[in-house]
Amino acid sequence: MIPTALTIDPTLTQPLDEPAFGRLETSQGRLPLAALSVNARISGLQVATEIQQTFVNNTGAAIEATYIFPLPDRAAVYAFRMQVQGRIVDGVIDERGRAREVYEQAIAAGQRAAIAEEDRPGVFTLRVGNLVPGDHAVITLRTVGPLPIEDGEVTWAFPLVVAPRYIPGAPLGGEQAGTGLAADTDRVPDASRISPPVLLPGFASPVRLALAVTVDGAGLPVSNLRASLHEVFAAPEAGGWRLELRPGERLDRDFILRWTLGDAALHSAAVWAPDADGEGATAVLTIVPPVGAAAQGRPRDVVLVLDRSGSMGGWKMVAARRAAARIIDTLGARDRFAVLAFDNTVESPPSLGAQLATASDRNRFRAVEYLAGLQERGGTDLTRPLALATRMLAGDDDRDRVLVLVTDGQVGNEDEILRDHGPRLGDIRVFTLGIDKAVNAGFLRRLAALGGGACELVESEERLDEVMAKIHRRIATPVLVEVSVAGDGLDLATQAPHRLPAVFAGAPLVVHARWHGQPRPGATLELRGRLPAGTEYHQRVRLDPAPPAAALAQSWARAHIRDLEDQYAARTADPSRLEQAIVAVSRRHQVLSRFTAFVAVDREVVNPGGNPRTVTQPVERPAGWSQPRFDAMPMEHARRGEPKLVGAISMSSKRSAAPPRSATLSAPPPPGARAPAPASPPRSPSPPPPRQESPEGATVSAIPYLARLGAIVRDLERAVDTAAAQLPIARLIELLEDLRTVGLDALATALAPLVDRLRGSLGADDLLALLKEAVAALRKLVEDKRSPPPPPGKRKDFWR
Incomplete structure (x- = not known):
């Protein structure tokens, strides 16, 4: 009919x-x-x-x-x-x-x-x-x-x-x-x-x-x-x-x-509810990141993919440029990065090219300067920039590999993109930043999930600054990795998301799973993972009954179906089997x-x-x-022979053919159209701290590194257990790597034994006593390096 x-x-x-x-x-x-x-x-x-x-x-x-x-x-x-x-x-x-x-x-x-x-x-x-x-x-x-x-x-x-x-x-x-x-x-x-x-x-x-x-x-x-x-x-x-x-x-x-919910009351929790027919049950575990845990910094390779298509006009283009510039400014000298701006074509800053460049002050300035001049044009052809980005990020296991996509996500070939690029995103953390008042959030979340990353949405310029602080944290190493959940009777084959992503600071992870039968009274779920400094993390969470109207089974079914649909789109398993499984659920x-x-x-x-x-x-x-x-x-x-916009509506035959037409990828704005907002001026990178000649002959100042060490010492003093000690110890390890990179070998040599001792003490029973001793030794090291003895033959107060 x-x-x-x-x-x-x-x-x-x-x-x-x-x-x-x-x-x-x-x-x-x-x-x-x-x-x-x-x-x-x-x-x-x-x-x-x-x-x-x-x-x-x-x-x-x-x-x-x-x-x-x-x-x-x-x-x-x-x-x-x-x-x-x-x-x-x-x-x-x-x-x-x-x-x-x-x-x-x-x-x-x-x-x-x-x-x-x-x-x-x-x-x-x-x-x-x-x-x-x-x-x-x-x-x-x-x-x-x-x-x-x-x-x-x-x-x-x-x-x-x-x-x-x-x-x-x-x-x-x-x-x-x-x-x-x-x-x-x-x-x-x-x-x-x-x-x-x-x-x-x-x-x-x-x-x-x-x-x-x-x-x-x-x-x-x-x-x-x-x-x-x-x-x-x-x-x-x-x-x-x-x-x-x-x-x-x-x-x-x-x-x-x-809105803001609670304060320090949030904690990991698990609830369950039986099915209406009594044949099974659904469990939901909310994993709140451990207090004090954070990232051990490794060098990063970051590829920034920026949408400059026609739909990004107006405030969205301005916000996208600002977001990209903010991300670049978070990078350090050990990191490498690339910028890919795309519509129907892919472009990069001429001075950097489509390759990873060191995140030096000069290169970051060039990238920000290029971003300031970008204007919207063309269509949202996301396939080519993603292919180029995944090739650039392939193969270096010694560095954190991060892909950041800034777009409104308005593409129609979502399944094709997930199918073609999903297998290559498994070892790359993907972060998507959706900028629009009506963003394609479903696709951006699916794409981010393939890389174990996260999706953030920006609906206005006022929201941008708030979101960028979260993006900065998320580009850093997660606070809990290699996450797994177990429980007596829990069917891990039904776990959703199927691939548990890393847990980031401030962002709880929700896991749905099905239960064989119903859990016994007093049952618990076991959560395992690895903390930033490498220590194993273990927690048992009591399983409590859910409120009557929680609808856990439907929430699990939607999450599980989403996993299966993504596998179907990516062709990672037999399509007919996946289709049958989706229909059955x-x-x-x-x-x-x-x-x-x-x-x-x-x-x-x-x-x-x-x-x-x-x-x-x-x-x-x-x-x-x-x-x-x-x-x-x-x-x-568009369809030939049919009105595109007729007065207020378009009414068309349900099944009309569309012969090919010549492409028109963009058109000039109509008379009286508002001109795009002027580009934000590039922000000059901060000047480097004053440098001084080190004993090794390198023109590197130890002052900022000693300041970092002092801040870490204060964090160690406040640590009350293994979880809280993870962050400062991870930062101490990163500081030691930085010292060796810039040539401050004397300070690195003095610091290394203390770092090794702290890293080895994370599993010790007398951790607090060892922390106290290590804090005293580190504080003495800071004081000694800040107050070197006066040169021979000169008065101590000569420079006063």
């Missing part, structure tokens, strides 16, 4: 470069999506959300409404309901092909039906068919998911718009997968499913948005509550807070809420995946003969995007 397209009112057609005006109507009526309601309840680090989408048929004929929309990528969609004219139908989950057959058969039979499908982590397509004139359909989805916490700060981000994405590859002819603006290509075969039409500027928002959230700290105090992109009304409620979005807000940016726990779908069918026949007209709901242009054209999408992938 191929639905026919709505006829377009030609009086509403507007050229791309001209502002639009008029009403949000066609000759067939207004847009179908009338309202969006989001109601979230947050308890501790878990959020349960109910989303209601209201569709109204104001036309004179039966329609099928199609809506491409986002949800948090970590959320598990576990319930689906359709309510039309007082009739309620709960959706069921099934393999995606069978669910589509059920839906298409119901539409052909004239029955109302709805289907929800996941196209990307965080990107979904909803179709509601056979809505007859006057129908009001309310579609309800329920989700549950974890919340990230870093340095005591919790973030809840709810996306409200699917931004245009770069679609590489040659257009495919024949039947298209969806009704979006982009044609399917050989590299993104479902591009038409992730490219909704976009409203032209100047129209009032066609959708009534209501958003409310209740924040409960689950026993811990909630403070410093703030929304960064929207105005909200907040009021205390039952030990927590209730916030509501100001009426009239548009669906053009993510809703981001942050999805159906068992009623959690949506890319291989399943929720479908709801009302058996009442309301449109005999079926054949409704298809209306694809347009979305808002993301806030901050400089122009309404699709900067992130090459025009050869």
Whole structure:
């Protein structure tokens, strides 16, 4: 059954470069999506959300409404309901092909039906068919998911718009997968499913948005509550807070809420909950980094990959340049680095080239100077810069290898990128910095996870400084590595994430796993790892019952499915076996995946003969995007013979072919467009400290190294156990390496025996006594080196 397209009112057609005006109507009526309601309840680090989408048929004929929309990528969609004219139908989950057959058969039979499908982590397509004139359909989805916490700060981000994405590859002819603006290509075969039409500027928002959230700290105090992109009304409620979005807000940016949870009360904890049928149980372990643990510094190779494509225009380009410059400024003389700026091509600073260069003052200045002049252009072709970066970082096990990607992540070929580059990222720590008000967070998190790294999101320039402090810490060595979890009856094959990443300072790690049967009373989980100075770390965590509404099984299923989908995209195992495993987990726990779908069918026949007209709901242009054209999408992938933006909406045939067209990768800004913000002036590197002639003849001053040693001594004095001693001892080891590198051999020779003794004392029973002796010896060393004896024949106070 191929639905026919709505006829377009030609009086509403507007050229791309001209502002639009008029009403949000066609000759067939207004847009179908009338309202969006989001109601979230947050308890501790878990959020349960109910989303209601209201569709109204104001036309004179039966329609099928199609809506491409986002949800948090970590959320598990576990319930689906359709309510039309007082009739309620709960959706069921099934393999995606069978669910589509059920839906298409119901539409052909004239029955109302709805289907929800996941196209990307965080990107979904909803179709509601056979809505007859006057129908009001309310579609309800329920989700549950974890919340990230870093340095005591919790973030809840709810996306409200699917931004245009770069679609590489040659257009495919024949039947298209969806009704979006982009044609399917050989590299993104479902591009038409992730490219909704976009409203032209100047129209009032066609959708009534209501958003409310209740924040409960689950026993811990909630403070410093703030929304960064929207105005909200907040009021205390039952030990927590209730916030509501100001009426009239548009669906053009993510809703981001942050708050501080507790203080020193956070600690490693584990909870479990039985399945509803009693056949198993789910355990969740939250690993809080050990107090005092930190990184033993090793030389680093850092490749910075910066997105300069057209979608990065305006404040995003400015923020990206600043972020890249800040990262470069964190590097030291022992490190090496490279800068790759990309759109459809890849460029590097001319004075450095596309190779690793030592992070000297001169080279860092050249890189920052180059970054200051970058402007946006072209498309987001991420494949080539990633390939070049992984080649540059291959093969040196004596150095920390780090890849930092700064982008908005608006690409359509996520699976291709993960498949092609995932196997090469296993030994490279990947950090992704997403800059946008509607960032592709799902893809950036998946990419970071392949390298055991982390993803940070920046939705405004004000947020940048805060995030960069975290990036600096994360580029350093993790505080806990080689992490493993064990427990009597715990099925490690179901552990999610499958590959446990390193644990970083201030960022707890959450591990989900399934239990064979149910744990015995008083059961514990065993956590093992290695601390910065090389010592084994061991901790037992008691397993407590979870609150009744925790939905641990659904949270585990979403995390496990995400692991399996990444393996499927990377082709690291048999695809058919992985697909079967994903479908089995999805159906068992009623959690949506890319291989399943929720479908709801009302058996009442309301449109005999079926054949409704298809209306694809347009979305808002993301806030901050400089122009309404699709900067992130090459025009050869737009559909020939169909309107791109028609007045306020685009309505198209569901299955039209797209013959190849000549490429237009970017276009000049329209008349009156705002000029890009001026580049920030390069920041000159700090001048080196005064140098003096050392006994070895090198022009290196020992003064800053002695200052570092003094700070380490003070940290050692405060250490009360092995975990707290890890950080200062690791820093002492790094200091010894630095002394030998710069030629301060006399100081290094004096320090080496003390370092060896401290490193060997980490497992000793009398650690505190040994620390006290070592502190005294180190303090004496600092004093002796700072106050050398006066030269022979000269008065001690000559220079006073």
